[in-house]
Amino acid sequence: MNKYKISQNFQFVGDDWWKWSLWIEGKDMDLDEIDSVVYTLHPTFPNPVRRITNRDSKFKLESEGWGIFKIFAKIFLKDKKEISLEHTLFLKYPDGKMNME
Numbered sequence: 001m002n003k004y005k006i007s008q009n010f011q012f013v014g015d016d017w018w019k020w021s022l023w024i025e026g027k028d029m030d031l032d033e034i035d036s037v038v039y040t041l042h043p044t045f046p047n048p049v050r051r052i053t054n055r056d057s058k059f060k061l062e063s064e065g066w067g068i069f070k071i072f073a074k075i076f077l078k079d080k081k082e083i084s085l086e087h088t089l090f091l092k093y094p095d096g097k098m099n100m101e
Contacts, residue, residue: 020089024075031058070087
């Protein structure tokens with residue numbers, strides 16, 4: 001079982017547009033083992049490969065957009081090991097209906 005997972009939140013801002021963020025969930029002692037996380041977004045994003053090094057934010061990535069897609073994350077540990085994760089970004093309208101695009 002993997003001791004890390006990707007969590008997300010989102011906020012609908014109108015006109016089929018959301019602000020969203022992703023971060024790594026895990027026990028504090030496990031998060032302390034992480035050096036950085038590289039997120040790979042959909043290729044239509046500017047700079048789709050983004051390295052996050054902020055441990056205090058749980059390696060949070062903040063972005064915005066209009067659609068759902070699969071995000072890949074590579075966790076780089078301080079002991080030089082690497083862990084790969086995937087997460088499908090989901091977005092909902094204020095009425096609870098899922099954005100299916």
